[in-house]
Amino acid sequence: MSARALATAWLNHLAVERGLSANTLSNYRRDVERYLEWLEATGITELGSVTALDIEAYVADLRRGGLAASSAGRALVVARGLHKFAVVEGHIGVDVAADVSPPATGRHLPDTLSIEEVSLLIDAVPTGDTATPVDLRDRALLELLYGTGARISEILGLAVDDLVDCDGILRLTGKGNKQRIVPVGAPAMAAVDDYLVRARPAFATGRSHALLLNKRGGALSRQSAWAILKTAGARARLDKEISPHTLRHSYATHLLEGGADVRSVQELLGHSSVTTTQIYTHVTAENLRQVWREAHPRA
Missing domain, CATH: 1.10.443.10 (Intergrase catalytic core)
Structure with a gap:
């Protein structure tokens, strides 16, 4: 099954089995699409061909593109979820995303008004x-x-x-x-x-x-x-x-x-x-x- 077909199945699973809200699903769908487009740009269409180095490079590209560490971390969570789903469903054998570390985030002091x-x-x-x-x-x-x-x-x-x-x-x-x-x-x-x-x-x-x-x-x-x-x-x-x-x-x-x-x-x-x-x-x-x-x- 292609990466896109797996992504569709996963999102349907989240909606039906997990009962995620429409807003959360929209965020997941956006991050999944970004991940799939990045994979396709590197010539990867099957999740089984993805390596841990690929995922690390994906997160690094997000950061270089100006995405905040926290947002890049959330994007990694979505990629991990997709890979875990593919393993559980028996479509791939190894979860290469599981051990990829999220980018470090500095402590952000919130903006306040006097x-x-x-x-x-x-x-x-x-x-x-x-x-x-x-x-x-x-x-x-x-x-x-x-x-x-x-x-x-x-x-x-x-x-x-x-x-x-x-x-x-x-x-x-x-x-x-x-x-x-x-x-x-x-x-x-x-x-x-x-x-x-x-x-x-x-x-x-x-x-x-x-x-x-x-x-x-x-x-x-x-x-x-x-x-x-x-x-x-x-x-x-x-x-x-x-x-x-x-x-x-x-x-x-x-x-x-x-x-x-x-x-x-x-x-x-x-x-x-x-x-x-x-x-x-x-x-x-x-x-x-x-x-x-x-x-x-x-x-």
């Missing part, structure tokens, strides 16, 4: 009597992202009932359907209440119970949420790349700078391991080093 920059970002969205329903929705989105430190998928997954009578405590459903509770501050609750009273009825068609709606009455999409942040960032004239994760990073950093302990921040972010949360301690430590460099006479 407290002042967060205020500028949120205040860039009009409020009060002149605000449109879209403005009120966008403001509620920004306040919730920064006020809870939630992932964008967690905020977009909220239903109206999740915010009604929540008494300042919100239950979020994170990765692996794990639930956690996070406090919601007064500014975020005020923005949500304003949106629910003055804006959401203008969007609602009865088709969706989602808290945040688009103009057609459906749940707000991830792409639209990104666009809202980029628009607010441009209005605030912030010279930084801003994404939903930027506000999550800023939330964690500001908590630690304010004296919160790492374990508490871990719980609020929904990290399964404190090691993941500890990257933010490096951010705050770097801030302290910068202050020291600027202020100490013998720095």
